[in-house]
Amino acid sequence: MSDKKKISICELRQGQSGKVIEILGGHGIAERLNSMGIRPGKDINKVSAAFMKGPVTVCVDRCQIAIGWGMAQKVMVEVS
Amino acid sequence: MRVLLMGNPNVGKSALFSRITGTKAVVSNYAGTTVGFTKGSMKLGAEEVEVIDVPGTYTLEPTSKAEEVAAEMLLEGDVVINVVDATNLERNLYLSLELLEKGIPMIVALNLWDDTKHRGINIDAAKLESLLGVPVVPTVAVSGQGIKELVEHIPEARPVKLAPRSKDERWAAVGGIVIEAQTLSHRHHTWLERLQDASLKPRTGIPIAILALAAAFFAVRGVGEGFINYIADPLFHRLWEPVMMRLSDALGGSGFWHDVLVGRLIDGALDFEQSMGVLTTGLYIEFGIVLPYILVFYLALGLMEDIGYLPRLAVLLDSVMHRLGMHGYAIIPSMLGMGCAVPALMATRILESKRERFIAATLICIAIPCAASQAMIFGLVGAEGWQYVLIVFVVLFLVWLAMGFILNRSVKGFSPELLIEIPPYRLPSLRSVSTKLWIRVWGFLKEALPIIMGAIFVVSILYYLGVFDAIAGFAAPLVSGIFGLPREAVVAIIVGFMRKDIAIGMLAPLGLTAGQLVVGSVVLTMFFPCIAAFVMFAKELGFKKLMAALGIMIVATIIVGGLLNLVL
Numbered sequence: 032m033s034d035k036k037k038i039s040i041c042e043l044r045q046g047q048s049g050k051v052i053e054i055l056g057g058h059g060i061a062e063r064l065n066s067m068g069i070r071p072g073k074d075i076n077k078v079s080a081a082f083m084k085g086p087v088t089v090c091v092d093r094c095q096i097a098i099g100w101g102m103a104q105k106v107m108v109e110v111s
Numbered sequence: 112m113r114v115l116l117m118g119n120p121n122v123g124k125s126a127l128f129s130r131i132t133g134t135k136a137v138v139s140n141y142a143g144t145t146v147g148f149t150k151g152s153m154k155l156g157a158e159e160v161e162v163i164d165v166p167g168t169y170t171l172e173p174t175s176k177a178e179e180v181a182a183e184m185l186l187e188g189d190v191v192i193n194v195v196d197a198t199n200l201e202r203n204l205y206l207s208l209e210l211l212e213k214g215i216p217m218i219v220a221l222n223l224w225d226d227t228k229h230r231g232i233n234i235d236a237a238k239l240e241s242l243l244g245v246p247v248v249p250t251v252a253v254s255g256q257g258i259k260e261l262v263e264h265i266p267e268a269r270p271v272k273l274a275p276r277s278k279d280e281r282w283a284a285v286g287g288i289v290i291e292a293q294t295l296s297h298r299h300h301t302w303l304e305r306l307q308d309a310s311l312k313p314r315t316g317i318p319i320a321i322l323a324l325a326a327a328f329f330a331v332r333g334v335g336e337g338f339i340n341y342i343a344d345p346l347f348h349r350l351w352e353p354v355m356m357r358l359s360d361a362l363g364g365s366g367f368w369h370d371v372l373v374g375r376l377i378d379g380a381l382d383f384e385q386s387m388g389v390l391t392t393g394l395y396i397e398f399g400i401v402l403p404y405i406l407v408f409y410l411a412l413g414l415m416e417d418i419g420y421l422p423r424l425a426v427l428l429d430s431v432m433h434r435l436g437m438h439g440y441a442i443i444p445s446m447l448g449m450g451c452a453v454p455a456l457m458a459t460r461i462l463e464s465k466r467e468r469f470i471a472a473t474l475i476c477i478a479i480p481c482a483a484s485q486a487m488i489f490g491l492v493g494a495e496g497w498q499y500v501l502i503v504f505v506v507l508f509l510v511w512l513a514m515g516f517i518l519n520r521s522v523k524g525f526s527p528e529l530l531i532e533i534p535p536y537r538l539p540s541l542r543s544v545s546t547k548l549w550i551r552v553w554g555f556l557k558e559a560l561p562i563i564m565g566a567i568f569v570v571s572i573l574y575y576l577g578v579f580d581a582i583a584g585f586a587a588p589l590v591s592g593i594f595g596l597p598r599e600a601v602v603a604i605i606v607g608f609m610r611k612d613i614a615i616g617m618l619a620p621l622g623l624t625a626g627q628l629v630v631g632s633v634v635l636t637m638f639f640p641c642i643a644a645f646v647m648f649a650k651e652l653g654f655k656k657l658m659a660a661l662g663i664m665i666v667a668t669i670i671v672g673g674l675l676n677l678v679l
Contacts (some may be wrong), residue, residue: 042420045312049506059174062170062172062174063169063174063530064174064530065278065282066169066170066174066205066530067169067202067530068199068201068202069203070282078308078311078312079308079311079312079313080313081316081426081427081429082311082313082430083430083431084430085313085426085427085429085430086426086429086529088311088426088437088533090202090389092199092202093198093199093232094198094199094202094532095311095424095532095533095535096530096531096532096533097422097428097429097439097529097530097531097533098426098528098529098530099433099438099527099528099529099530100430100477100528101526101528102529105341
């Protein structure tokens with residue numbers, strides 16, 4: 032078993048990187064994230080989070096994607 | 112034959128489209144610039160073929176109205192030019208494979224090719240071509256590089272019969288292609304990238320946002336005003352006024368046609384702001400006041416669009432916008448609404464849910480003054496002092512906030528989450544900025560002028576027939592009783608249904624106090640969208656939604672106008 036913690040990208044610190052493990056929640060959300068390149072196995076880096084539970088911006092494949100807070104809570108990563 | 116330009120959002124389809132067809136298209140640096148489809152044509156050998164600029168989509172399983180349009184268009188195309196962002200190969204190729212599985216003849220334009228080198232991306236185009244089985248041509252749509260080769264290769268577009276795959280299989284296939292065709296090397300951050308991150312992080316991003324918007328506002332006001340004072344006004348007063356005075360003499364100084372064309376003389380002289388003739392006030396309002404303002408407004412907006420700033424603003428404002436029933440991306444149609452409601456209503460297509468579209472569209476129609484109205488408010492209310500202009504804008508902003516808050520609580524359904532790509536900053540190209548400015552300003556002239564001329568003409572006739580006296584008497588309780596305006600202001604309210612700028616201009620001869628001008632401007636902005644916006648709202652959201660929005664609008668205008676009248 033891996034001793035690495037599984038957390039959502041909301042809990043990731045700014046500048047921290049991780050690997051996507053799973054996307055919780057409905058099919059629709061996973062689908063949309065998927066089509067934008069965020070899917071299990073991808074390495075991502077957190078660029079920033081906006082205030083008051085605003086969107087989390089991550090960098091995947093050198094491309095920045097902003098994800099609304101509620102949706103971001105469902106993107107689970109393993110800190111690397 | 113029909114050629115479709117398809118690809119992910121913000122990969123340069125519209126830039127490529129205007130390159131190969133010569134048709135002007137609006138090009139910006141954010142996902143969702145094109146929401147409808149633009150048609151053009153080009154010569155391919157001896158044949159004239161139709162080219163369609165399809166809205167961007169990440170997948171053929173649509174998640175928004177704009178993506179739906181894309182999926183539907185695919186059924187009607189003969190050849191697809193799949194535009195691929197060379198700096199983001201992996202994600203872009205997913206759609207390419209989906210397209211290939213549909214068995215449509217295809218060719219790939221590897222666009223933004225010039226961006227790959229300094230990003231440390233090296234793509235073997237020949238290898239990619241053999242892996243995909245269709246022609247691959249590197250292009251730079253903005254500069255025109257590779258466009259000729261692309262067009263030459265269109266006849267070689269061919270279908271590749273790929274068996275339909277599951278998503279995982281498709282991603283695995285994409286991964287395999289990328290590993291073989293692309294190598295990455297490390298490179299350093301550029302200053303543009305540092306600025307990029309700074310404008311996204313709240314601590315630095317919010318001051319930058321305030322600075323950028325304030326700079327845009329003062330530029331628009333300052334340059335617009337300078338243009339009016341030093342170019343438009345002298346032209347009208349020195350050149351046009353003598354011509355009009357001669358026309359006035361020729362028409363005998365009064366009478367029906369005199370009043371329609373030249374308007375009423377005030378103390379024997381022409382007053383471009385008050386005479387209300389088609390050729391005097393009509394032309395002066397459009398060319399002397401509104402046009403300069405529109406020019407500068409769209410230049411500022413175009414620059415912000417092309418640099419790629421708007422999506423960052425959307426991220427910063429997302430949590431606020433959620434409380435108003437929308438997500439951050441709704442800031443894009445809302446800002447377009449500060450130009451004109453018509454393209455703004457179309458742009459609400461980038462929003463995913465019907466509820467969100469309804470809220471955004473209703474707020475655009477009620478609380479966001481278009482550039483033409485703003486120009487008039489600056490001119491008319493500004494003459495009484497800048498604090499009054501400020502009151503008008505603050506009140507409208509509060510109305511926007513309050514109505515969004517109420518609609519969020521009362522309209523059924525939920526707001527979807529924001530999920531957008533943040534494009535890299537790009538230095539705006541002169542070609543794209545100037546083309547876009549031309550499209551928008553020409554669009555304004557083409558659509559506004561006939562309506563303005565018509566509106567003033569109709570008003571003159573109604574005045575002549577004395578119809579307005581009857582209407583004014585009928586509407587007096589509302590106009591005078593609640594809004595505290597003279598009963599003649601009802602004419603302006605009616606004209607507001609056709610054109611807001613002329614309507615606000617019609618307040619000028621009424622001799623209103625500063626307070627009344629503020630009430631009048633707010634009421635005219637909020638009350639009934641102009642005819643063009645009215646039609647677009649019905650077309651985009653349906654008649655039922657339009658009626659609902661109108662109901663909300665009437666109630667809101669009466670409340671806000673009444674309260675303002677009490678306070679001022």
